[in-house]
Amino acid sequence: MRFTVLCVGARRANMEFVALFMLLLIPGLHWTVGEDTSWTYTGMVGQSEWSDYFPDCGGNSQSPVEVVTTQTKYDPGLTPLTPLGYSQHGNKPFTLYNNGHTAVIDLPDWMSLGGLPWLFSAVQMHLHWGSGGPSIGGSEHIINGQSAEAELHIVHYNSELYPNMSVAMTQRDGLAVLGVLIVTGEETNPGFNNIINYLSRIRHANQKVYIPAFDVQSLLPNDLERYYRYNGSLTTPPCYQSVIWTLFHERVQISKAQLLRMETLLYSSKAGDPDRMLLQDNYRSTQPLNHRMVFASFTAESGKELSSGEVTAIVIGVMCGCVGLAVIVRFIIKTIRFFTLLHHETVAVNSSTSSWDVLTNNRPAPMQRMKEPEKAKEKQQEMVLNSTSQAEKKEERSSPQTEP
Template sequence: MFWLAVGFVLSVTPPVIQGATNTFVWCYHDPSCNDATWPSKAPEFCNGSRQSPIDIVTKNATLNQNLTSFTFTNFDNKSALTKIENTGDTVKVTLTGNVRVKGGDLPGTYDSMQFHLHWGNGASVPGSEHTVDGKRYPMELHIVNLKSQYNGNTTQAAADSTGAAALGFFIDVAENTTGEPAAWKTLTSYLSNITLKGQSVTLSNEISLDDLLAGIDRTRYYRYLGSLTTPLCYEAVVWTVFKEPLKVSKDLIDMFANSVHIGNSTSPLLINCYRNVQAAQPVTHSSSSKINISYGLFVFISALWMR
């Protein structure tokens, strides 16, 4: 799910969507309101031509030399993560403190508003939204960013075909570890305080976005134009999906499916909270810095040899 507070009221479970021409409830768990029903209930939005998520077919992705490095501002700020909450359909962390991203051929500077996660039913039942060559990862993290010129106005961003930028990170199992990485252990420690929908807690300046994303080569990624992955599915998103997965121990991944309810304490646990893949879109990818370095070394050695 790429979650934007545009045109919907989170008042009950499932959420109630108030669109331009209709009102409907949506969910993940019930066949009467799950993602299979969204295109018919909101055809002017969720039945569009550039819907997300998608399956990224690597052999069809083309190289785009314009997909250069990003500039991440205040991703190292430990006070930027201010609040964690259970929305009833995800776990969301609010960001503040001028966290921004630009570069990477994005059409401008974007303010980072929040991040949230998608999961299946523990590490053994994967729940990422995007897939790669048909492979679904255990989890996926989305950092939601809006064009800085809109000053957080989600209505204006939703009306712009590139008004939002989503940074997607796959999460895979770190084998033979427990409670790792430390930043993810800290993050998941808050889940016991937000087991019910609507509960939230203030974060205590212990971790930063850089801590959570440690070890990932952020120069290697896929790019396509898509949509929000929850109703109303606005087609306003520049998607960046990073190639390298974050590695998190199984016990921490399992905590999401085992801790968070979709409503009150008698409601089901929140599991399989992802939209299924939509029709294919044109995908490009950045060049691999590792390949570039190797190629540069090859050229250098060849030049020496030819002397």
């Protein structure tokens, strides 16, 4: 009996020890995930669980967001952004590496960004993309419900107020990120080839390579005046809400082949891992605005952008209109020539028969003629009277000579 009691007590003590060990292990696991940033976009520590391990990911000013253009507010104080030193890359190579979440390029701090309240120095740039499957997605930000195939982020820190990126990223005004939406087309973008052509050298996580420096501004859209501005966060853990976001309205185009290489070349797993995992769908879903205002540097009229289909339709419509107008003008000219020629031919035919038929108004009025019978009769009477008077005169002359 005593032995049984001792066994039961020992078993209860072991269970309490295991429970205590688990309680100590769970906070340790939480700390390990937070320190090693062992998060993913899907899985055990996926997006829906980020806030459990990184509290800021559950904040009220998270990114990315959906921009609804009809709900933006025009701010005339948003001046065009000025990339400083983007094209003056020098001879020092860039470092390209795979961090298990995306492809990152470190940028020299003498590259900076003007047009903001403070001077922001460049830190790095990276990409987000989808998987090329039936699901539509790839970009993090969305405009009017429409996402793009990929998105480029260029990260800067406030070098006027803070000494480095580590300090600045924890401050509300510490970071400034440029967002560039990327769509696909038929033409190859030579600027993005400066990155995509070297992705095969960093296929696995933690691999890096030096690549030739290039003009970073070649990755930006041509129009730097039209953009959206709002206060948000990093789109990956620890999700610090310290970012002044600038999302360009104009999209940049790359070829479908370039996008395919981006989606299929990299792995999120390390080189020694037995199970390779493709690095795909590395974009965060949009977050609620929570009464934040998205500002626009342009008005709705000036910022209206036409899709490629709309542009093609307009061009075809204009061409058809021009062709139709040319046909109508040609028809009118031929009609005028036809009636002019017909008129000349009619005049020529009529003038060959009688000029009076053509110029009826110029025909002289007929002269009045005396009646011939009456005039002859009057002349005959005059002759009779003359002859009678002459006979009577002769008789008068001859009558005195015959008397005795």
